[in-house]
Amino acid sequence: MMQIESIILYSIKQLNRERTIYSIYHLLNGKKSSQTIQDAHLFSLKKFFGIYEQLSRESFDEIYQAMVEKNWLINNGEQRYSLTTSGMTLLENNPLPQYINGWNFHQITSLFWERLSLLIQVVSNLAFCESRYIPIQKNIDVHNWLKSTLKDITVPRLELGPALYSELNKCFKTAKVIDPSLLVFRLTGFQQIGLTPLQVAAKLNLDIHNYQVGFTNILHYLIQKIMEEENQLKILPYLIDELIQDDELTLSSRKTQKLLLQGHSPDIIAKLRHLKLSTIEDHLVELALNAADFSIDTYVDRELQHEILEVSRQKASKQLKVIKEKIGAATYFQIRLVLAKHGDR
Amino acid sequence: MELEKVLKKHFGYQSFKTGQKEVITSILAGRDSLAMLPTGTGKSLCYQLPGIILEGQILIISPLLSLMQDQVEQFKRFGEKRVIALNSFLSAEERNRALHHLNQYKFIFISPEMMRVPYILRKLQELPIALFVVDEAHCISQWGFDFRPDYSKLGDIRKKLGNPLTLALTATATQKVREDIIASLDLEEIVKIESTIDRPNIGFYVKELIDYRDKQANILELVANLKKPGIIYFSSKKTAEQMANLLTEKGICQAMAYHGGLDQNTRILIQQQFIYGQLDVICATSAFGMGINKENIRFIIHYHMPMQIESYLQEIGRAGRDGDPSIAILLYSPGDEHLPIQLAENELPSEQQIDWLFKKITDEQLFKNGNISLDMKLMELGGFTEIQWRIIENFVKNSSLETANLKGLQWTINNFVKERLTIKKNNIYSMKKWIETNSCRRENILKYFDEVKTKEVNPCCDICGLQLNDYQAINHLTVPSAKTDVKNWNDYLSKILINGELRE
Numbered sequence: 001m002m003q004i005e006s007i008i009l010y011s012i013k014q015l016n017r018e019r020t021i022y023s024i025y026h027l028l029n030g031k032k033s034s035q036t037i038q039d040a041h042l043f044s045l046k047k048f049f050g051i052y053e054q055l056s057r058e059s060f061d062e063i064y065q066a067m068v069e070k071n072w073l074i075n076n077g078e079q080r081y082s083l084t085t086s087g088m089t090l091l092e093n094n095p096l097p098q099y100i101n102g103w104n105f106h107q108i109t110s111l112f113w114e115r116l117s118l119l120i121q122v123v124s125n126l127a128f129c130e131s132r133y134i135p136i137q138k139n140i141d142v143h144n145w146l147k148s149t150l151k152d153i154t155v156p157r158l159e160l161g162p163a164l165y166s167e168l169n170k171c172f173k174t175a176k177v178i179d180p181s182l183l184v185f186r187l188t189g190f191q192q193i194g195l196t197p198l199q200v201a202a203k204l205n206l207d208i209h210n211y212q213v214g215f216t217n218i219l220h221y222l223i224q225k226i227m228e229e230e231n232q233l234k235i236l237p238y239l240i241d242e243l244i245q246d247d248e249l250t251l252s253s254r255k256t257q258k259l260l261l262q263g264h265s266p267d268i269i270a271k272l273r274h275l276k277l278s279t280i281e282d283h284l285v286e287l288a289l290n291a292a293d294f295s296i297d298t299y300v301d302r303e304l305q306h307e308i309l310e311v312s313r314q315k316a317s318k319q320l321k322v323i324k325e326k327i328g329a330a331t332y333f334q335i336r337l338v339l340a341k342h343g344d345r
Numbered sequence: 346m347e348l349e350k351v352l353k354k355h356f357g358y359q360s361f362k363t364g365q366k367e368v369i370t371s372i373l374a375g376r377d378s379l380a381m382l383p384t385g386t387g388k389s390l391c392y393q394l395p396g397i398i399l400e401g402q403i404l405i406i407s408p409l410l411s412l413m414q415d416q417v418e419q420f421k422r423f424g425e426k427r428v429i430a431l432n433s434f435l436s437a438e439e440r441n442r443a444l445h446h447l448n449q450y451k452f453i454f455i456s457p458e459m460m461r462v463p464y465i466l467r468k469l470q471e472l473p474i475a476l477f478v479v480d481e482a483h484c485i486s487q488w489g490f491d492f493r494p495d496y497s498k499l500g501d502i503r504k505k506l507g508n509p510l511t512l513a514l515t516a517t518a519t520q521k522v523r524e525d526i527i528a529s530l531d532l533e534e535i536v537k538i539e540s541t542i543d544r545p546n547i548g549f550y551v552k553e554l555i556d557y558r559d560k561q562a563n564i565l566e567l568v569a570n571l572k573k574p575g576i577i578y579f580s581s582k583k584t585a586e587q588m589a590n591l592l593t594e595k596g597i598c599q600a601m602a603y604h605g606g607l608d609q610n611t612r613i614l615i616q617q618q619f620i621y622g623q624l625d626v627i628c629a630t631s632a633f634g635m636g637i638n639k640e641n642i643r644f645i646i647h648y649h650m651p652m653q654i655e656s657y658l659q660e661i662g663r664a665g666r667d668g669d670p671s672i673a674i675l676l677y678s679p680g681d682e683h684l685p686i687q688l689a690e691n692e693l694p695s696e697q698q699i700d701w702l703f704k705k706i707t708d709e710q711l712f713k714n715g716n717i718s719l720d721m722k723l724m725e726l727g728g729f730t731e732i733q734w735r736i737i738e739n740f741v742k743n744s745s746l747e748t749a750n751l752k753g754l755q756w757t758i759n760n761f762v763k764e765r766l767t768i769k770k771n772n773i774y775s776m777k778k779w780i781e782t783n784s785c786r787r788e789n790i791l792k793y794f795d796e797v798k799t800k801e802v803n804p805c806c807d808i809c810g811l812q813l814n815d816y817q818a819i820n821h822l823t824v825p826s827a828k829t830d831v832k833n834w835n836d837y838l839s840k841i842l843i844n845g846e847l848r849e
Binding site: 120123124127128131132133134135136138140161162164165168169179180181184185187188189190191192193194195196197198199 | 422601609615620834841
């Protein structure tokens with residue numbers, strides 16, 4: 001069974017028939033809509049947010065339809081699915097990728113990989129005193145990062161290769177249930193060109209989707225490991241330099257937050273920023289999700305907050321429509337705010 | 346000054362290749378030059394080296410974005426950092442930054458459409474341009490196989506830049522195309538350096554087969570026996586993929602497909618894997634090969650019929666750059682010319698599509714104040730491909746509609762399409778004639794470029810008695826020849842990061 005299938009099984013279980021199967025596709029893709037972002041929080045699926053951006057809709061359809069055929073899923077109509085008993089058993093017996101952390105790392109994963117692969121290529125060629133080769137990464141920002149990093153690193157040039165080798169080896173050694181081959185064979189060095197994802201998958205006899213998820217899993221493991229052991233490592237921490245941010249807000253939400261702090265109302269902010277009010281409301285929901293010190297009391301009465309939470313609990317539902325039917329006085333925006341602020345994470 | 350010393354000092358080469366020194370000498374003597382040098386003889390050195398000696402900027406007009414990027418990278422690899430490519434790859438910000446500091450660059454690559462942006466042209470006018478290089482100059486001529494309307498305006502632009510010293514470069518141009526280049530750039534006294542297009546170390550072999558199954562079986566056998574590495578060219582991405590899979594599955598060799606449908610990272614990796622000998626065979630579309638420097642390619646096979654002799658020559662010219670014997674094999678089965686004809690038609694908008702478009706323009710009154718507003722939606726609705734749409738746009742943008750009328754414009758476009766199609770069909774016909782010939786293939790190709798065969802080549806071609814056996818690998822049973830790979834990730838990592846010799 002494929003890891004992507006485990007993830008889909010788990011997500012379906014979490015969604016509890018309250019969202020369509022395509023909300024999982026958007027989740028894996030890391031779609032930057034407030035709906036998808038909020039779903040990731042509400043249904044505790046944050047770690048799978050944006051872990052497979054290359055997944056096409058066609059492939060997703062193929063995967064889940066095969067799962068239906070294998071009788072792991074039942075179609076409940078309206079594109080909603082739930083697990084069969086065998087689906088449930090499979091989920092219990094097949095571990096999810098252990099280190100994957102989409103919510104925290106999805107924005108930096110590909111940049112991290114670009115940095116890592118270019119660093120290795122350059123260090124490898126330095127080790128063999130070769131200056132004529134074609135850089136495997138074309139991103140100019142990554143080239144600039146490498147230039148300044150090479151200046152900063154205190155390890156002598158000729159010792160860089162062995163040092164980098166031992167740091168990577170050290171990181172991988174302690175990893176459980178991870179096969180570093182998925183990453184290592186992708187690397188390019190002196191007169192040795194890395195393999196493409198399809199080539200590594202074929203070499204290791206893996207399905208391509210399994211490969212892609214496994215690759216992300218390793219990258220996330222490595223990022224996490226570097227963060228934890230920053231003090232013991234001399235070279236690898238440069239890879240995450242300026243990539244890790246403390247809060248999880250999008251840039252646009254941060255601007256809205258600034259204007260709120262200056263005392264502007266959402267209406268005024270919408271005008272100031274030439275955005276729709278609904279966009280500003282999305283930002284507020286994002287703030288409610290992520291900024292602990294953000295109070296929603298200005299927008300929803302305490303009493304109404306309690307009422308909304310109560311209905312959500314009674315109905316065991318996070319569907320806006322279900323709650324709205326019960327409490328006509330609440331707007332959809334208010335319900336979203338309350339669920340974002342108090343819904344279980 | 347000795348040019349050889351400059352060559353050694355800056356490029357690390359001991360001697361010039363055919364024609365290079367003649368071109369460089371002519372340029373340094375301040376004479377406009379047209380150079381036709383065969384593929385693989387290092388045409389870019391012809392402006393790189395003068396760039397070191399001449400004061401002022403070297404402006405290089407290049408038609409293909411990907412080629413431009415390759416060249417810029419090559420410059421950088423040789424330690425020349427004062428190089429920039431002005432094309433649509435740059436963000437607006439990067440472009441502005443570059444334009445403000447243009448005089449800090451020595452070599453400026455630019456696409457012809459960028460030259461026509463008035464602001465950019467003004468910036469270029471401020472520079473002391475030492476040399477105006479037109480790369481792939483055959484694109485200027487409508488008789489060329491790769492005519493680009495943007496290129497035909499280069500004569501004008503050259504004037505606006507004050508008629509700088511000019512170098513027109515091409516690998517494959519017939520006599521007629523060469524005359525067109527000179528006329529279009531308005532060059533009066535010109536030095537022509539035309540080395541022969543003949544590559545004596547490449548043999549020709551045409552194999553007539555029954556159908557595509559027969560071709561497939563033949564490829565498997567040929568590739569198993571021939572000395573590798575090699576390239577197999579296809580006109581279809583799908584067939585290229587299938588063949589690559591087949592070759593790998595049957596354990597015949599390490600093969601990968603390469604075409605425009607792959608993402609950039611994958612394309613770079615496959616190209617590099619081939620260059621470093623990790624792959625024996627590339628199953629490619631014509632997207633592969635530009636800017637590839639691999640000396641030891643032993644065979645080029647064509648699975649489909651090429652669109653014209655010029656591009657055929659360019660593609661087979663990638664073989665045997667080290668001078669060793671290499672073979673160009675073309676597989677032909679009856680009716681093969683239909684595919685290139687269809688491809689040629691697809692590159693151009695059809696008469697029905699043009700009719701539809703102009704009816705739409707009239708009906709929806711898109712023609713106002715001497716302007717036609719062409720919406721991208723029309724491209725989709727009318728089923729135009731990007732290439733087809735570019736042709737239409739080009740005509741609409743460049744005709745003065747105040748004086749002309751819609752009917753006139755429609756007539757002009759239709760006429761253009763008809764002309765292009767006739768030229769392309771004639772090219773395909775020439776190719777077919779070459780395939781079906783009973784006389785020496787080398788002599789026929791030379792004749793096509795108005796050259797005469799002066800010396801005998803042996804082995805020459807299938808007509809002259811060339812034997813494929815001579816191109817076989819000696820012990821082809823011990824395939825694959827590609828480097829055996831490392832099984833364990835730890836060994837792989839230590840292999841690339843730790844230089845054993847330095848450890849001592």
